[in-house]
Amino acid sequence: MPQNELMTRSNPTSRRTPPEEADMNMHSMTVRGKDRYKSGVLEYKKMGYWEPDYQPKDTDVIALFRVTPQDGVDPIEASAAVAGESSTATWTVVWTDRLTAAEKYRAKCFRVDPVPNSPGQYFAYIAYDLDLFEPGSIANLSASIIGNVFGFKPLKALRLEDMRLPVAYVKTFQGPATGVVVERERMDKFGRPLLGATVKPKLGLSGRNYGRVVYEALKGGLDFTKDDENINSQPFMHWRERFLYCMEAVNKAQAATGEIKGTYLNVTAATMEDMYERAEFAKELGSIIIMIDLVIGYTAIQSMAKWARRNDMILHLHRAGHSTYTRQRSHGVSFRVIAKWMRLAGVDHIHAGTVVGKLEGDPATTRGYYDICREDYNPMRLEHGVFFDQHWASLNKLMPVASGGIHAGQMHQLLDHLGEDVILQFGGGTIGHPMGIQAGATANRVALEAMILARNEGRDYLHEGPEILAKAAETCTPLKSALEVWKNVTFNYESTDMPDYVPTPSVAM
Amino acid sequence: MRITQGCFSFLPDLTDEQISRQVQYSLENGWAVNIEFTDDPHPRNNLWEMWGLPMFDLRDAAGVMMELNQCRKVYGDRYIRLSAFDSSHGWESVRLSFIVNRPKEEPGFHLERHEVAGRNIRYTTRSYAADRPEGRRYG
Numbered sequence: 015m016p017q018n019e020l021m022t023r024s025n026p027t028s029r030r031t032p033p034e035e036a037d038m039n040m041h042s043m044t045v046r047g048k049d050r051y052k053s054g055v056l057e058y059k060k061m062g063y064w065e066p067d068y069q070p071k072d073t074d075v076i077a078l079f080r081v082t083p084q085d086g087v088d089p090i091e092a093s094a095a096v097a098g099e100s101s102t103a104t105w106t107v108v109w110t111d112r113l114t115a116a117e118k119y120r121a122k123c124f125r126v127d128p129v130p131n132s133p134g135q136y137f138a139y140i141a142y143d144l145d146l147f148e149p150g151s152i153a154n155l156s157a158s159i160i161g162n163v164f165g166f167k168p169l170k171a172l173r174l175e176d177m178r179l180p181v182a183y184v185k186t187f188q189g190p191a192t193g194v195v196v197e198r199e200r201m202d203k204f205g206r207p208l209l210g211a212t213v214k215p216k217l218g219l220s221g222r223n224y225g226r227v228v229y230e231a232l233k234g235g236l237d238f239t240k241d242d243e244n245i246n247s248q249p250f251m252h253w254r255e256r257f258l259y260c261m262e263a264v265n266k267a268q269a270a271t272g273e274i275k276g277t278y279l280n281v282t283a284a285t286m287e288d289m290y291e292r293a294e295f296a297k298e299l300g301s302i303i304i305m306i307d308l309v310i311g312y313t314a315i316q317s318m319a320k321w322a323r324r325n326d327m328i329l330h331l332h333r334a335g336h337s338t339y340t341r342q343r344s345h346g347v348s349f350r351v352i353a354k355w356m357r358l359a360g361v362d363h364i365h366a367g368t369v370v371g372k373l374e375g376d377p378a379t380t381r382g383y384y385d386i387c388r389e390d391y392n393p394m395r396l397e398h399g400v401f402f403d404q405h406w407a408s409l410n411k412l413m414p415v416a417s418g419g420i421h422a423g424q425m426h427q428l429l430d431h432l433g434e435d436v437i438l439q440f441g442g443g444t445i446g447h448p449m450g451i452q453a454g455a456t457a458n459r460v461a462l463e464a465m466i467l468a469r470n471e472g473r474d475y476l477h478e479g480p481e482i483l484a485k486a487a488e489t490c491t492p493l494k495s496a497l498e499v500w501k502n503v504t505f506n507y508e509s510t511d512m513p514d515y516v517p518t519p520s521v522a523m
Numbered sequence: 524m525r526i527t528q529g530c531f532s533f534l535p536d537l538t539d540e541q542i543s544r545q546v547q548y549s550l551e552n553g554w555a556v557n558i559e560f561t562d563d564p565h566p567r568n569n570l571w572e573m574w575g576l577p578m579f580d581l582r583d584a585a586g587v588m589m590e591l592n593q594c595r596k597v598y599g600d601r602y603i604r605l606s607a608f609d610s611s612h613g614w615e616s617v618r619l620s621f622i623v624n625r626p627k628e629e630p631g632f633h634l635e636r637h638e639v640a641g642r643n644i645r646y647t648t649r650s651y652a653a654d655r656p657e658g659r660r661y662g
Contacts, residue, residue, distance in 0.1 A: 205619035
């Protein structure tokens, strides 16, 4: 199939069947009436999980899976099996289905397309009735959609690529505790990305030493510093020590600069009770922000989001662990789905890639994640890996965080790729500065302000970037030195996860 | 010290030409520019005094620059900032804010420490200048 055909096709939620797919998108094979419930084993596609004529309702949850069937397994049957196993089916016919409105509760695969340039892989679109889900529960949503089906034997691999969440379902979630706009108002910082740094080394510093790094970085010009994902409460630094010294640093830096500052106090712990205790202490000390790790689980994340909303706290999420299931193209869950779930769950910050830094991130795919975080409406954009129109119904926006292997010399590229509502975190790029941490922070802040000034003046900052930075460095020795030290540092590796569709000009017929 | 609130405080003070370009950028985005001043620059003082209303429906930065110069004549010894307000849905807030005038001397802030139970300390940030009544704080 030519790629421009795929690019120009209408939204998948509306039915259409191009002629070349006619043999694949066959009519329904569902067995109806008495025969449907005869004891024994029936193919999933005959049980009502393959309904090519089904017109998804506005209130349906739609999931898009990348299905890789085992050799010899019919892709339609494999896709119907995914629909079945993620909703009502079990391996054999059960008569108790007849005690329920079974047809409503069956997930319905309504479309299967071959994945462009990927033999053996298929995109399966599956619609789920809203009644299958408990309102406001990511745990329930994920238990349904990714609960059992990923280990299903007839499949070689399975990946949840994207989801369309109906407004009716979106409105059952709190959404980000604070949101981008209120975060900016509370911080009194407008018109530029926020700057942060993760304290390094991530392990081993005592509370007192840790506070020193926080103070230097904040005083030098950063807005935030951050605990790393695995800084909790270890023998070298128990959590109360960290919180006390960090808040001394925040307050001292605020007085030194006249600006609001924050440090993400990681409250991740073994139990909810521990996390609440740490969060309460952070609040008592006057922190404006706390932090959690993705590994605490969806329910714990939602609990902390509700706590954060009640206590005027910004909630930062580190996506610790996500690459174990988001990175491989054929199996797992795409990060765009995790980003959608986290917007519903209610975090205010989420690490979403840097494009130019040390961690995985194709530019187009990353753009898709950022749009999911920051827009009130995401139109389908296959070239960014966004498969559905998604309305967010005024749910707060969350701030994407770019962290990992970035430095001041890339400021023009970062601004171009990531835009203005983002937190740029320069850990090594601050603390590794040859003139010290304050100088490192100042270099980043000056580079950023110079770039924003130039952009707003209408300059072609992407191409003139190095020149703009060099000019700013004339009056800022720390920037000059940063540009010198990291001038050749880039991380150019092939991405493992890229969109399947590339934009090609479509020819008017 | 130098208060580093606002978008461009780490750069050398902007010239009027540079300020004017930022204003023009804001106007072209459909944002209303507001002039505010204060002699109480505490980081949590959100309510700087307004120099008139935000300038809605303006197209040319010259209008803002004229008002700014008027404001400087009266309150040149205080902090003055420009902020650009976006009324579009989903924002309805400030989109750009930067300081365009400062007092000659910025004495900064004193950090008061109040030791309480355990090792906890309550911090209060106090502006040295704000010890005096409004209008007699700088210069």
